[in-house]
Amino acid sequence: MRTVLGVWRWRRNPLRRRTDLFEAWVAFAALVCVLVVAPAIGCAAGLRVDGTLQRAAREQRQERYLVPAVVVRPTPDPVVGADADPAAQRQTPQRSKIVASWTAPDGSSHQGTVPAAEEPPRPGDRFRIWTDTHGRLVGQPLDPSAASVHAGLAGLAAAFGIAALGETVRRLVVRRLMHRRYMRLDRAWAAAGPDWGRAGAGS
Template structure:
């Protein structure tokens, strides 16, 4: 729609041409620069997350654990407010024992793998080398998904920023046009329609 501003036209103002160039630059930024920034951000985040996932896979181990007994804190919580438990169901917590990859024995409170847990049941938990409980390592597919989301977010932020700047520039141009129009009308207005005034 702004192509007419580039054509030679007696009604075209310098601000029209400037606005057309601003719109063209904004379109190039939205269609070329924003995707390029998103792609670069996605690649960088993916590289960082994939390295973190690889480190976690080398530092975290899935070890067998045995149910010892129900957790005493779980029983106290259930007696204290059974209505809250019904509203926000939580996994049963148990006391379990496990052997770390370095050979040390450990015992602690963990979420139950199955409901209801029975003493002697076996399940697996993630620990570090020294037997401390850790979360499951980041999956490479999940890392890629987060990287894609970060890239899209970066591209959208750049596009929104470019569009905001374009709108501010156009608004400023419109304001200047109205000021010039008011000045021109102030000069021509008093003589409007008078014979011999040249209007």
């Protein structure tokens, strides 16, 4: 709102100072930054991030495979210390770990400890896990829709950042101008002050 009001300092006025006109130009530049530059940069940043994430998602889908696994046995429960907080354990429950076996896309057999897909895990249960071509455990590939959401958030963050930067610069310039105006007013008052109100001083 103050940025828009600053633009109105362009209006013709016999009392308008050069600093008023400069402040109006600064306000106009900040307004253009908020309405034009920030959205443009945000859109460009969002598209660039989206392209990068979509490419990463495609590569992950090509390199990661969902393979069947079989529960061999559950792992022993970890020993909980006596000083552990039961309330904290209830708020952050730990998933059971199991020993499972699976066959990799390249035909090699593997066995390792993985999080249980169901509770309680039973030997012989079948589930699926994500692995690479050689059977090493990997995370689930990035979903394209999730990548688009992240890209949109990155674009919004970039746009808001540029807009905030423009408004911050405008405020700093206006503060500097106000400081200069007060300094000039103080000098003018100091020059007129000794004769203020004295008879024959032209007042």
